[in-house]
Amino acid sequence: KRQGFPEIVYGEGKTPEQIISIIQSLRNHNNNVLVTRISKEKAEKVILVCPEFQYHEAARILLWKKEIPKNGHGYINVICAGTSDLNVAEEAAITAEALGCEVHRIYDVGVAGIHRLFDHYQEIQQATVSVVVAGMEGALPSVIGGLVSHPVIAVPTSIGYGANFQGLSALLTMLNSCASGISVVNIDNGFGGAYNAALIYQLAQKGAKDA
């Protein structure tokens, strides 16, 4: 486990009882706990027993309420094109915040309306690292990657239909990007995108402190 990070529990396929018991064992060690991929119904059952937790519905994340101190300067972009990819983007954003990062959400830019992207030009460029979430054709990371000189973590989503094949289209697009500085995580893995970004964010901070 990365230093300073909360304990992470993958909620998918676990019962509320299992999750409660994991949380309770971890809390003894005075850790913050982050539960991902947990439905509203399950989260509500957990909160009955652990009222210090709060559910983030779009992100499907359950997290301690207590203030998480930002541990550095700089910020992480979480970028997507709009309502369809919002859930995965929020999974990334909440995760990154839980891992101690400041997050800028830029949620209304898409390749088919490139002009809106330029309204955020400065903000996009000045981040330490960007998490770019995209479904359908998944072209947004390529465009962002061409605009910035920091690392881009690309997160394909399963949003789309027909020849989208549950996110395969976006995944292939991102792996084949002709922009340098882009690496890719699994389809819909907002958590993984943020985790990688947070590791990089910490390195930048640590560097700052080491000096």
Next chain:
Amino acid sequence: KRQGFPEIVYGEGKTPEQIISIIQSLRNHNNNVLVTRISKEKAEKVILVCPEFQYHEAARILLWKKEIPKNGHGYINVICAGTSDLNVAEEAAITAEALGCEVHRIYDVGVAGIHRLFDHYQEIQQATVSVVVAGMEGALPSVIGGLVSHPVIAVPTSIGYGANFQGLSALLTMLNSCASGISVVNIDNGFGGAYNAALIYQLAQKGAKDA
């Protein structure tokens, strides 16, 4: 066969002798002839017998030398990102010219360097129809489609490696584009992209003449 169009011969898998004999039978009918997918070696053998033909190497097209009159105003864009996709782009451009269209070649714009695209903004927008050729992640048609209000014919190419799967990546990207006004032809089918564009170009002309 579309009125005013040359006869078209698909050169792949035909011997020079077969091509010569087809050309000769068609020439009797006073037609222009366009031979696609023909290698330099085969083309040279044909030219020995039919010296009025000229070979376009990048496009792999063999075409009569005689001046082809532009039959209208307006123009077709043929757009790609650079040297890799140039062959398919040239197949499209030469085909469109052979079908009587004026062609603007815009060959140095890619999604990973979006700024260069804006240098051509006016030219791109004012065309009647655009043929957009792209390999690797194939995101260029989406960006162009968002900038223009005319039809875009997207041509995926097989350029790339690894998870590109011989053009499948670019093909899926284009089919899943979230920009409206894009339709797609087969991988590496520069000819087909231009043929569709030329049909649309002619409709715009015919409209003009009918009135």
Next chain:
Amino acid sequence: KRQGFPEIVYGEGKTPEQIISIIQSLRNHNNNVLVTRISKEKAEKVILVCPEFQYHEAARILLWKKEIPKNGHGYINVICAGTSDLNVAEEAAITAEALGCEVHRIYDVGVAGIHRLFDHYQEIQQATVSVVVAGMEGALPSVIGGLVSHPVIAVPTSIGYGANFQGLSALLTMLNSCASGISVVNIDNGFGGAYNAALIYQLAQKGAKDA
């Protein structure tokens, strides 16, 4: 946005409330609004608040009731083989009408009964552009493409079973068509097929007016 076209809202994944609020903001700008991919249940909730809208069930489209003036001469074919592909065909037909086109629906012709197709021969040939919708083996656009000299937009559907793979079979058929003048949109994308056709239809009109 294309001039003279309504505002378009993609209904999939949006709540009735979100749709109502988008409609209300757009209506202020005196626009016609077209909502695609909206279920009957959601549409009925929207109509309660916005009674000037009408639901087209087969097409799953919500549209203003007010008369949409045809803006030109000529017409668009929407062609399919029968009841299975009817929903996608209607999505195309209603969309094209909402975009100001006159539409001829030819819904009873298939490759396995080629004779019926010839009953519509004249009508099919004399259109400005054809949208051809087909599932299963998806061969109809090839046959139509060989009969007409205007552009054909092919729309594969996910209708079929077994080795159909949710429309992949029809999609590949259309991309590999040996008829010239065919371009393809995503599986089940009746909207996209009509949008491309309408852009072409407008170009033919504009040409007419420019002269």
Next chain:
Amino acid sequence: KRQGFPEIVYGEGKTPEQIISIIQSLRNHNNNVLVTRISKEKAEKVILVCPEFQYHEAARILLWKKEIPKNGHGYINVICAGTSDLNVAEEAAITAEALGCEVHRIYDVGVAGIHRLFDHYQEIQQATVSVVVAGMEGALPSVIGGLVSHPVIAVPTSIGYGANFQGLSALLTMLNSCASGISVVNIDNGFGGAYNAALIYQLAQKGAKDA
């Protein structure tokens, strides 16, 4: 082995020496021998030793020269769209002849030029069984299947490029055909198409003789 049929040797991956020795052992049993998938070079080596054989280059088949008696009335159609699929069509035609069938070759009909197909209407319909060979989109069997009431054996070929995927496109088209009375063999398996057709042809004859 089917009664009255020659011995069949699959030439692919066998040396000329292996083929000669198989032929010699079979000849002792007074059989006709059919060698499929054999290259010109290998065939010439075999003929040096076994001069009573003749090579069919397009079909890549090696066959005894001796007259093969037609064993019945009626005929088998072998149908394809032209030069590209000719090799597979010839593999089917020569095989069917070697199996004692009368064969009608109809090699110039394709779905993109449906009119030519109607010039052969009577001939196509009156056969006992049809072998229909098609590459690219592979739609020809569907059209033929709709016109005839006898069995159709569909043979996809690997001819095509891009999203053709070495014949997968044609194969899926044929498996998904909405015409009844079509069954399918492996990609490029002209031999198999003809073998099935010949079995059916024999059944029709046998019936005739039994009565």
Next chain:
Amino acid sequence: KRQGFPEIVYGEGKTPEQIISIIQSLRNHNNNVLVTRISKEKAEKVILVCPEFQYHEAARILLWKKEIPKNGHGYINVICAGTSDLNVAEEAAITAEALGCEVHRIYDVGVAGIHRLFDHYQEIQQATVSVVVAGMEGALPSVIGGLVSHPVIAVPTSIGYGANFQGLSALLTMLNSCASGISVVNIDNGFGGAYNAALIYQLAQKGAKDA
């Protein structure tokens, strides 16, 4: 439509009302009617109005009750390995009977228990044509094809799990069979398998009568 065959209605995706209306229009022409892929619920609604019909549950087929005369000698095998593939096998068997064929059901033979197959050796061999239905690895048609000298129509089913990919495994097995005399129809297409077999069966009869 094949002479002497009933009218065939594909029930999938049609409402009971649509089916009733089709049946009624066809009955006027004094035809037998075969409705495939129809659920029990829908069938019961149809029978309320058309009580002369009978539902075959395993086959999901609705058929006139009136005696269908066998129109010939000989019989068709319908062969499968047991309970899993029974529905598709019954779709084939009932269809073949409705098309006037005598059917032998051999439903308990599989490749993993090859001995049981030999108990039916004579019966399997003496048929005019065999329809072989198999899921999972789909190897049964290869074994049968090696035992008989009549045509085999192979029907892959979607039964299986894991790397079965909804019948793809069985389909590929059958297309790649090294036994000659096998052709293949779509996954789960029991109807299609029987239709092809019935055409062949009729040819054998017709031969008999012609002589």
Next chain:
Amino acid sequence: KRQGFPEIVYGEGKTPEQIISIIQSLRNHNNNVLVTRISKEKAEKVILVCPEFQYHEAARILLWKKEIPKNGHGYINVICAGTSDLNVAEEAAITAEALGCEVHRIYDVGVAGIHRLFDHYQEIQQATVSVVVAGMEGALPSVIGGLVSHPVIAVPTSIGYGANFQGLSALLTMLNSCASGISVVNIDNGFGGAYNAALIYQLAQKGAKDA
């Protein structure tokens, strides 16, 4: 490394010089050495320097000449259908011998000629373990698996064409086998099949010795 086994070198992608140097370093430790996937040309270069090695051409294996003592009773079957799969079968057979097993080669049995298989019935059944090699439809392991009560290691080969997809067809067949007691290795991995069989063979011996 398994006790009593030779050192194993994967020859693919290594130069003769690299192989010689590996062999020499291993020989110092007094080991037998098995080099797999080595071409004739490379092997001959190695033998010039290491004349105590012998090349097995069909198996593409290089092996010490010295007698390998069989270390037990019982034997391993290596089973395939004939010439096409012979190379992979020999890779398995030579490997198993090099690993100290007695091997019975049964190379002329295939599912399409099931009778020949029964000529070997006793021999097939009485082995300790069987390696079954098959290409095309890959059905042989299912049939063998149904006949024997010892473990079967199935080796798919890439032999075939068309919808074989370089061995994918045979691989899926084997993974989906409805016979119990079958496990599968990679396509063309004769070595791996034999290695697994030899481990099992040794266990059976060890048991014998332990007692």
Next chain:
Amino acid sequence: KRQGFPEIVYGEGKTPEQIISIIQSLRNHNNNVLVTRISKEKAEKVILVCPEFQYHEAARILLWKKEIPKNGHGYINVICAGTSDLNVAEEAAITAEALGCEVHRIYDVGVAGIHRLFDHYQEIQQATVSVVVAGMEGALPSVIGGLVSHPVIAVPTSIGYGANFQGLSALLTMLNSCASGISVVNIDNGFGGAYNAALIYQLAQKGAKDA
């Protein structure tokens, strides 16, 4: 059927009534019976009639309660990484026990936490054979295979999301393992993994007894 093994019934797709009747016919022959892939609901209905059976919920297996004697020394490992793959692991473990093997369950080791694996080092190495169950990237068998010198049966599971493609990812990983001594069964086939392991386990015992 393997000597000493229970009768095995594949529960998927069978009704409780069918299962009861199979059990009753088999019980007459004084056999133990193992029913796999049976849901809790169906199992409860069977137990009402056959109260001597017990349901193993995680494994989805129904089994006679009577003590199954271990028939040997040594043991089988069943290894997995945790809660997600537990069901398939239990299907393997219960099956192996029902087939007379002693089973060691090692359920908390994964490649991403390699240290825990070393806590079980001795136990893992000293087994006769290992069944290794893994989903997601499926890398565990490779690591285990490198540590042990006995045979490893790898069982991929369908656990995962996105580019996991229902277990395809884990399946390919296991087939491509660079560790020797690994063979693979179908996705989620815990039963098959255990069956192969039990055959090997018996061979080791038999050897012991034969000596």
Next chain:
Amino acid sequence: KRQGFPEIVYGEGKTPEQIISIIQSLRNHNNNVLVTRISKEKAEKVILVCPEFQYHEAARILLWKKEIPKNGHGYINVICAGTSDLNVAEEAAITAEALGCEVHRIYDVGVAGIHRLFDHYQEIQQATVSVVVAGMEGALPSVIGGLVSHPVIAVPTSIGYGANFQGLSALLTMLNSCASGISVVNIDNGFGGAYNAALIYQLAQKGAKDA
């Protein structure tokens, strides 16, 4: 372009003349130049004109000879399992050095021999970022990812055969890794892996300098 980085030229598909002319235009701007994916033959032609360049054969990279100053403390791991993946690993290592990073090459660790990995335990853990290159089953990044708390860039290679599908197996493995902190680039994209690592390395340095 990232500050302090050389200009990068993708050599694939460019002639020596094109590469020379690009180099010469860039050199005027006093830049270091890195040419990737260039064959030995082409490189030698370039060096004739530009003798200040040196060719790195394993990496297929052409680079200025002049000393590249390391611009920081810390280092990047480039990790792979041995000779097969060495070319891609060297592409990564040379690229990272050309981008100003100190590189530790750890080239002899694989998942099937996990012990060797522990010999490098300290060195692996103490890096700033790791590039992990793996073919075949591609499991190495998962194991490394579990051992370290810095970011891991995973590079799948196309090394393997059979069900490897040109690197698809390794790619899927890496995307599905259950270790956190792993992101993935295209198959064989050693350059991309290093580029991402170098961006992260620079961030760690910049942080250090900013403070």
